[in-house]
Amino acid sequence: MKYKVNEKGYYGDFGGAYIPEMLYPNVEELRQNYLKIIDDADFQKEFHQLLKDYVGRPSPLYLAKRYSERYGANIFLKREDLNHTGAHKINNTIGQILLAEKLGKKRIIAETGAGQHGVATATVCALRNLECVIYMGEVDIERQAPNVARMKMLGAKVVPASSGSKTLKDATNEAMRDWINNPVDTHYIIGSVVGPHPYPDMVAIFQSIISEETKKQLLEQTGSDQPDYVLACVGGGSNAMGMFYHFMDDENVKLIAVEAAGKGVSSGFSAATTYLGKEGVLHGSRSILMQTPDGQVVEPHSVSAGLDYPGIGPQHAHLFKTGRGQYVSITDEESLDAGLLCTKLEGIIPAIESAHALAYLEKMEFKGGENVVVCLSGRGDKDLDTYIKYFNL
Amino acid sequence: MNRIKQLFQEKKNILSIYYTAGYPNTGDTLQIAELLEQSGADILEIGFPYSDPVADGPVIQASSKQSLDQGMTLQLLFEQLKDLRKKVSIPVLLMGYVNPVLQFGVEKFCEACAEVGVDGCIVPDLPMVEYEEFYKDCFEKHNLSNVFLITPQTAEERIHKIDGLTNGFIYLLSSSATTGKNLEVGNTTEAYFSRIKNLNLKNPTMIGFGISDKQTFDKACSYANGAIIGTAFVKAIADGNLEESVSNFMKKFKD
Numbered sequence: 001m002k003y004k005v006n007e008k009g010y011y012g013d014f015g016g017a018y019i020p021e022m023l024y025p026n027v028e029e030l031r032q033n034y035l036k037i038i039d040d041a042d043f044q045k046e047f048h049q050l051l052k053d054y055v056g057r058p059s060p061l062y063l064a065k066r067y068s069e070r071y072g073a074n075i076f077l078k079r080e081d082l083n084h085t086g087a088h089k090i091n092n093t094i095g096q097i098l099l100a101e102k103l104g105k106k107r108i109i110a111e112t113g114a115g116q117h118g119v120a121t122a123t124v125c126a127l128r129n130l131e132c133v134i135y136m137g138e139v140d141i142e143r144q145a146p147n148v149a150r151m152k153m154l155g156a157k158v159v160p161a162s163s164g165s166k167t168l169k170d171a172t173n174e175a176m177r178d179w180i181n182n183p184v185d186t187h188y189i190i191g192s193v194v195g196p197h198p199y200p201d202m203v204a205i206f207q208s209i210i211s212e213e214t215k216k217q218l219l220e221q222t223g224s225d226q227p228d229y230v231l232a233c234v235g236g237g238s239n240a241m242g243m244f245y246h247f248m249d250d251e252n253v254k255l256i257a258v259e260a261a262g263k264g265v266s267s268g269f270s271a272a273t274t275y276l277g278k279e280g281v282l283h284g285s286r287s288i289l290m291q292t293p294d295g296q297v298v299e300p301h302s303v304s305a306g307l308d309y310p311g312i313g314p315q316h317a318h319l320f321k322t323g324r325g326q327y328v329s330i331t332d333e334e335s336l337d338a339g340l341l342c343t344k345l346e347g348i349i350p351a352i353e354s355a356h357a358l359a360y361l362e363k364m365e366f367k368g369g370e371n372v373v374v375c376l377s378g379r380g381d382k383d384l385d386t387y388i389k390y391f392n393l
Numbered sequence: 394m395n396r397i398k399q400l401f402q403e404k405k406n407i408l409s410i411y412y413t414a415g416y417p418n419t420g421d422t423l424q425i426a427e428l429l430e431q432s433g434a435d436i437l438e439i440g441f442p443y444s445d446p447v448a449d450g451p452v453i454q455a456s457s458k459q460s461l462d463q464g465m466t467l468q469l470l471f472e473q474l475k476d477l478r479k480k481v482s483i484p485v486l487l488m489g490y491v492n493p494v495l496q497f498g499v500e501k502f503c504e505a506c507a508e509v510g511v512d513g514c515i516v517p518d519l520p521m522v523e524y525e526e527f528y529k530d531c532f533e534k535h536n537l538s539n540v541f542l543i544t545p546q547t548a549e550e551r552i553h554k555i556d557g558l559t560n561g562f563i564y565l566l567s568s569s570a571t572t573g574k575n576l577e578v579g580n581t582t583e584a585y586f587s588r589i590k591n592l593n594l595k596n597p598t599m600i601g602f603g604i605s606d607k608q609t610f611d612k613a614c615s616y617a618n619g620a621i622i623g624t625a626f627v628k629a630i631a632d633g634n635l636e637e638s639v640s641n642f643m644k645k646f647k648d
Contacts, residue, residue, distance in 0.1 A: 017520055018491055018518045018519065018520060019518060019520065020448040020518050021517065021543060021544055021547060022544050024544075024546075025544075025548075163451075163458075164444065173447050176447040177571045180447070180570060180571050181571060183544075183546055279495075280492045280495055281490075281491050281492045281495060283445075283447075284518070289492075291492070293496065294466040294468070294493060294496060295467070295494070295495065295496030296443065296444040296493070297444045297492075
């Protein structure tokens, strides 16, 4: 339990709930109820039923043969890309929509970067017949047009965030403002392990299904539930936290979190938070974020909209600071090349986010025979435009 | 005696004005303070800008962005306020978000406030528990009042806790909203204001968010010791001659 949240809402030096008073009643209501609701047997039954019949879980743990030959290690892909809506994001939105219903909420808001979380939220709102408003940066609306169309088809209202860098960070600000202005009937489904306590813990719990399944599948396939390495990409860090969750206390399992270096960590166009960031407060929790010496949040850059975020969740900051996790970064170009390689070797077009995790395999040295799990967090359909442009397809 | 305490003992219907430091021009901060005192403001709340002001509406966010783009920093603000107490005698509070304070250093921030003669702070995203555990001693050592916000949703027990933790005034939000919305005093708002009035808190209260003219100001004063105006003032000084726009704005609140 040493990497889990404590009763004050902290992971070591990180976490807490740095929110204006206007948000206090909402967040406090959640804090007091989330564990009670999640632990309830009826809730668990309904949650797992939906994960099975609606999302399509368990997602396969696939031993990628050609990857394994290339690297001389057993490379397993955790196929979150095969989930309904095409990414891990739906695990969390299913959980939170059921929780919002239990709290009697009538209206759902969310922020989205790549649009995956927006689509996953709009999907569960359609499923449960709840009003849905999605905040999305103007820049992201442009580069993720198919996802915008999906959300609209699902009945969501997509509101452009036009402040700041017009990306995920600004969409998050706008969603928080909406919540401040609609404190009673609205639930805010945060899509990552960020935000004030209890969000990072709640989202991690819903995403932990990834590592829960992985352990069982590894045991069946390899005879041990302990791999040598677990890799995942990190923007805010929800797929990584889901992938790491049940391995955190297995100290012999190396956890590798891959951040987006953008055009290079020193280029001024990067989202490599642990490399470039310092401790501070962003979006309601104390964590590590990219900022000026004056404490102003720096605009991040990544070719991948889902990693284009200037912070990481507080639990990641804790794993980083304690050395439990190794935090590395991959550039835009390396990730796109890795996306193409995965397509050619395994016949899977990965999301550019997930391609960051795959790209790090190229940089690792294996003795031979290690078991390596990579979280393939999403599929690449939404990124075809970017792939087309980069490879002149 | 602390300037804030003294003011509330001597005066009713207190008018507090918020403005963003370094806006509309970087060098305007101290001049606006002087002009506001001359034209009848009772308290000044000087906002130090932040890139991600989630509790604020579009007007204050835009002023913050412009100020930051023009090079404003907390360090520069303290330099600009070096001669504050030679020119301004009314209470002055700094208002802003917690991250710039953390990066500046809490101890150093409190020292700098005391040195230039700032009387207190409003940091909306600094939680009460964090304040109590990590900041309170430092604030008190430097004689700074920390002002907390309460909303119609704040529970009574929490209001009493806040009342015990602060020694300036309590910032009563007229509704749960980001800054810049209009005050609509309906039955529920009136009931809330009356409820707070009847709690007999030890601290005075100031109503903020949505006060934009004499009518809304007077209404607020009937329930509290005074009111705070922010967005409407920031809008009023966006362009044109500062002296004229400040004095024209303030005339609206004179009897």
